[in-house]
Amino acid sequence: MLWACIALPQLALDAVLRRSADPDAPLALVGGSAQLRTLHAVNAAAAQAGLKPGMRLTAALALLPDFAKVNYEPASEARWQRFLAAWAYRHSSLVSAQWPGCIVLEVRASFQLLGPWPRMEARLRSELTTLGFGHRIAMAPTPRAARVLAGLQDGVSVSNPLAMQALLDKVPVRRANLPDNAGERLQRMGIRDLRTLRALPRDSLRRRFGADLLQHIEQLYGEADDPLTHYAPPDQFDAKLELGHEVENHMALLFPLRRLIGDLCTYLSIRDGGVQRFVLRLEHEGAHTDVEVGLLAAEREPAILFELTRNRLERTSIPKPVVGMRLLARELPAFVPAARDLFELRAQQSLPWPHLRERLRARLGDDAVYRVAPSGDPRPEHAWHRVQGDSAHIPDAPHRPPRPLWLLPRAVPLRDRDLRIVSGPERLESGWWDGADARRDYYVLETSRGQRAWAFVPPGECDGWMLHGWFA
Template structure:
């Protein structure tokens, strides 16, 4: 088996930075009581100003005033680790969050689907970078070794037990996952790395140290299996972004909206599902949330499409009060069935599939502006089709020639403005429901070359009446 460890060295910091439009802005996370605020973590821009973790807020402000702060929240770390586990679930059914700020997942059985390990590693790195999380990735024969090697390496691949023994043997004793007091005791005994520790008799180690030390060393070398609890994805998605200032324009809400829809897409891909309905919550101070419901005719999970649809609905809403927080929730998560595509797609590069165009039109124009069409068994043209029919295309009838666009009200065709190409075709129907029609229909062509469908009531003179146009 091959296990992958993805270590997130600054998960709390990345979780805050990814919610800000400018990730390069100097930022420090604060912890401690109000009387003595301490810097828990700082980004690279803040380090350039001289800020370091462990400094007091007073000392940091003495060095520079040009940085912003946010609260360090341990619960947020747990939340984002679970979110990343949902993302990793698309690559493996065995995903574990056994270690803090770390993902472990077995990947050997998935390489046949995702390609060779270099291809999969490149994909993991690209997606994590797009999500806004810094990371280190190591692959090893067992999960404990992968986690320990991630402390010292990035991009390392250990193919077998011999290579594992070689890489682990060079690690210092304080980097192999032992408790701090055990690592200090081994160092005082003159043991600097794991290979030197292995030369000691097991009986001697068992007398000097707790039993957990030998268990950890055995698991590290693959002689003992680590019992892991595997992640199961939740049945709903609910993510919130707290805004740094009061927002009153749609434009300022587009960045958090894009981040939320990208997170939703990653979550859906992880659990192999789509979304058909989700809700945007605009949070106000002292007022109920403004709710924007986004509904789709079929399940989707493409990040760009979800963003465009949500953006179209958001721009139709008048922001009633300043927005303090932005939240996206989704509970309707049906199975996602990819659309069948041709091997050679002959669509122009800039064109959209019909399903995406349909959803964008509904988002821009409203649900009532876009309808499906369906046929019903009636010879009368105005009653032969229905709005809000099935979303699948209607099956064409090659035996009859009918226009694709019927007018709301027939228009008189002035004499000399069109010529008859074909006809008449008589339609007599509706005597049983009180709307009897007796018409002779003709295929006509206007002076501009358009083809139309016009009729004249049987037994009456006068002009033809245009009822529809052919495409």
């Protein structure tokens, strides 16, 4: 096996910056107790102004009075680590997020599909950059070795176990992720690197530092099995964004909405599935507003889902200022891409019908776009009915004489002295069971202007024409 470790040195900070409208403005994560607030992490702009992690908030405000402050939440950091584990699951079936601040995944089995390690590494880096997370990546025959090497230098890759051991022997004990802070204690004892540590008597190390240290070294060098807690993707998507300020208009919500939709589509690609119904929850102080988005077929294209959600959002009134957004998707059916012609002739600016249909439903409402199915009733006003969705089977229409393309909502008198009968009559008698009995003789007529009309008169009569439709 070969394992890649993706170290995330500023995971909590990146999770905040990726949803910030101005990530280049000075910003810091603030943690600690109410009596002693300290900076947990700072972005590049805040660092240039002199702010540093560990600095007291009062000292930071004296140095830079105006910078954005966001509360550091360990639970949120863990949630984003799970999100990135889900992202890594699309590249490997063995993924672990058991160590904080990093993701490890087995990559040798993916080489046949994704190409050799340099190509796969470039792909991982590109996608992480697009997602907005800083990273360091290393590869080694054991997951713990990959983790140690990623913490030392970005881009290290070693596939030979002997070469890996030679690299590890030079690693300082303080940088070897030893359990229970043993690295600092060993450093103070004069033990500088792992080569020196491995040369010490095992019994003495066990008495002084416990069996966990020896087990860690054996797993680090590949001398013992390292059972990891493997990640399994959940069956639903639930993501939340705290805006940090009150928002009262739709336009200011589009940037965080795009991020949420992008995260949803990343999750869907991991599962190789789609989404057919989800809820965008706008959170207010003590209340929330739900924007429901439903599709007729499963979809996972980010641009399409964002456009549909934006249209729904613009039609929703915001009763109170929005302080957070949450996206919940519990119905995640299988995704079957639409069949495409190899030599597609569709114009570049046109939309395929499924995308156009969903856009119209989002703009006009769910009931505004529907399918038409024939019924067995011969009365023109009852000869069809609406069908929602794509799954229902529509039978063939019964064989009848030609019908006009333009059928009027109700028949109106047709006044023209120079009418000419083209065909007819067609006798229609129906509706005795529902109280709307109809007995009519329908004719195809030509008017004095050359138009073709579809009109009827009572049976056996030739006067008092009632216009019911026009032929094209």
